[in-house]
Amino acid sequence: MTAGKAVSADVAFVQSALGKVLAGVRAEGSASHRSIADYLMRNPMRGTALKIEEMAEGCQVSTATISRFARDIGFNSYGAMRSALAETLHTAMQPVEKLRSSIARRKASLSPGEASMEYARTNVSASHDAQSQQALDAVATKISRARTVYVLGLGMSSSLAAMLTLHLQPFCQHVVEMAAAGGTEVAAGQLVHIGRGDVLVVMSFPRYSCDAMRLAQFARSQRATVVTITDSPSAPMVPLADHALYASSAHGVLPSSAVAAVAVIESLVVSLMVSNKINVKKAARLTEVMADYMVGGRSASL
Structure with a gap:
C-alpha cells in the first residue's frame, strides 16, 4: 500500500467488525457498557495490555461488569475479548506501519518541509478514504434546513471555523461564528438562543x-443538532455529535495538521452548494455581485 492510500489506524479500527460493535454499544448500551466501549475505542492499544482489574479501574466499573460486557458482545471471557482487540488493532495498524517504515527509509533524503508535505498528502488521502458522499450529503441537508447554523472552533481550530462560516453565509439563513476573537466566554453567550431546528x-x-465539548453538550440539551469535524472516530467529540466528518490530522512535528480539515470543509460546502437549484442560483448571483469588487471587474472601469 502506498503512502497516499494509507488509512489512519483509528479509522481502520472503528471500521472493523469489532470497532462497529463497540460503536453500537457506545451509542445505545447501558451507562456502564457505554463507558467501557468508549474507553476501548479511545484506548485500543492500552486495552490489549490491561488486566481486568486495571480495565475496571480505568472505566470506573466492577470487574464483574467488564466480564459481562465481554460476554454481551460475543466473547467467552475478558481474555478472549482482549485477544480479539489485539488482533483487530494489529490489522488496522499495518497500513500505518508501512507508511512509517516508508517515511523512515526516506528520512535521510527528506527535508522537514518535504516530510510535512508527505504528511499533508497522506492525511488528505486518508480522509478521502474515511469519508462518504452520503455522510457529506446528510450534513449538508441538516445545515441547509437549519434555522441558525452555529460554527465553533477554539484555539487553532478557530481559523477553520472562520473559513466554514465564510463559505456558508451565502447559502444559509443565519450563520454565527461563535468564538471569533472572544474565546469561550463569547462563544457561550452566542449559544444562549440555540434550540430545536438549529x-x-x-x-x-x-x-x-474541553470547553468545546461542554458547549456541544449544552447544544444537545437544547435539542439542537450537533455536527463535528474531527480527526478520528475515537475523538472525544464523536459521542456528543449527531453527525461526524473525519479529517486526518497526523503530523510529525505539529500537534495536528489542518490540511485535510480544509479539504473536508470544501467538500462539505460544495455538497451543500449543488444540493439544490436554489443554492446554484445563489452561487451564480454571488459571483455576479462579487465581480464588481474584483480586480478587472466592472467597477475597475469607473
Missing part, C-alpha cells in the same frame, strides 16, 4: 478543547 458545527482537533 445546527452546531464543532471543529475539534488535537489538542482537544
Whole structure:
C-alpha cells in the first residue's frame, strides 16, 4: 500500500467488525457498557495490555461488569475479548506501519518541509478514504434546513471555523461564528438562543478543547443538532455529535495538521452548494455581485 492510500489506524479500527460493535454499544448500551466501549475505542492499544482489574479501574466499573460486557458482545471471557482487540488493532495498524517504515527509509533524503508535505498528502488521502458522499450529503441537508447554523472552533481550530462560516453565509439563513476573537466566554453567550431546528458545527482537533465539548453538550440539551469535524472516530467529540466528518490530522512535528480539515470543509460546502437549484442560483448571483469588487471587474472601469 502506498503512502497516499494509507488509512489512519483509528479509522481502520472503528471500521472493523469489532470497532462497529463497540460503536453500537457506545451509542445505545447501558451507562456502564457505554463507558467501557468508549474507553476501548479511545484506548485500543492500552486495552490489549490491561488486566481486568486495571480495565475496571480505568472505566470506573466492577470487574464483574467488564466480564459481562465481554460476554454481551460475543466473547467467552475478558481474555478472549482482549485477544480479539489485539488482533483487530494489529490489522488496522499495518497500513500505518508501512507508511512509517516508508517515511523512515526516506528520512535521510527528506527535508522537514518535504516530510510535512508527505504528511499533508497522506492525511488528505486518508480522509478521502474515511469519508462518504452520503455522510457529506446528510450534513449538508441538516445545515441547509437549519434555522441558525452555529460554527465553533477554539484555539487553532478557530481559523477553520472562520473559513466554514465564510463559505456558508451565502447559502444559509443565519450563520454565527461563535468564538471569533472572544474565546469561550463569547462563544457561550452566542449559544444562549440555540434550540430545536438549529445546527452546531464543532471543529475539534488535537489538542482537544474541553470547553468545546461542554458547549456541544449544552447544544444537545437544547435539542439542537450537533455536527463535528474531527480527526478520528475515537475523538472525544464523536459521542456528543449527531453527525461526524473525519479529517486526518497526523503530523510529525505539529500537534495536528489542518490540511485535510480544509479539504473536508470544501467538500462539505460544495455538497451543500449543488444540493439544490436554489443554492446554484445563489452561487451564480454571488459571483455576479462579487465581480464588481474584483480586480478587472466592472467597477475597475469607473
